[in-house]
Each structure stands twice: as C-alpha cells, then as structure tokens.
Amino acid sequence: MMRKIKNKITTSGYFIKRLRDSGFIVIRLFDKYPIHDPRKWTVMVDPGGHCLQITCFENREAVGDISFEMNDGGNKFARNFNLKTSSMEIIVTTLIEKGIPQKSEGGSFVKLS
Numbered sequence: 001m002m003r004k005i006k007n008k009i010t011t012s013g014y015f016i017k018r019l020r021d022s023g024f025i026v027i028r029l030f031d032k033y034p035i036h037d038p039r040k041w042t043v044m045v046d047p048g049g050h051c052l053q054i055t056c057f058e059n060r061e062a063v064g065d066i067s068f069e070m071n072d073g074g075n076k077f078a079r080n081f082n083l084k085t086s087s088m089e090i091i092v093t094t095l096i097e098k099g100i101p102q103k104s105e106g107g108s109f110v111k112l113s
Helices: 012-021 088-097
Strands: 026-030 039-045 052-058 066-071 081-084
Touching: 012 026, 012 039, 012 088, 081 088
Parallel strands: none
Antiparallel strands: 026 039, 039 052, 052 066, 066 081
16 A cells, blocks of 8 residues: 655645745645646635735646646736745745745734743
8 A cells, every 4th residue: 555645835735834934924725736737736825915825736837747826816826826846935035035934013914932
C-alpha cells in the first residue's frame, strides 16, 4: 500500500500551514475540482483586505508541472499571474514583494488571546 505524501506544496493543508506560519491570513475556498481538471485547490490570502486568490495547478501544461495562479482583480498582481515553482519560499517572497500584508494587531481575522 502506497502512502500519500502530505508535506507537498500541492497539498492544500501543507500550503495553508506554511503561509500561516509565515504570518499570512489564509482561508480554504475550494478543493473539490473534478479528477480531470488540472486545478487542485483554491485559497484566499488576506481575506479582509486584498483578497488574493491562489489556485494550485498540477499537470497543466505537462506531466509533473506545478504552477500557482494568483488573482486579486489586477490590484497588486497582473490578472491571472502565473508562478511556476515547487518552492514555498518563492511563493512567500513573491507575496511579500508584491505587498500582501501579514497579520497585524486589530485585524478583522486575527484571533484574540
């Protein structure tokens, strides 16, 4: 019996955890795409502000191809901005460089202790 790899950038739980650990507010939007669809899941980063949607694609152009489409209505990212990477560090760096905010005190989605 083969075990499914959990710590993989194309796994929504792992992706969300790594972004949250990096200080971003992330919510899962959808992960029930049909088996033949190259989309795996969609999340939203900074839901109370920029509302950046990130969709993971696997095998979109070629087998083994991994890419992430980022959409915020053309605000900070060009429409349908596509990032081909298998590195969480590149994704986190891209979000920071584009000005997507991390958690701040008093934000509407920050848990109060």
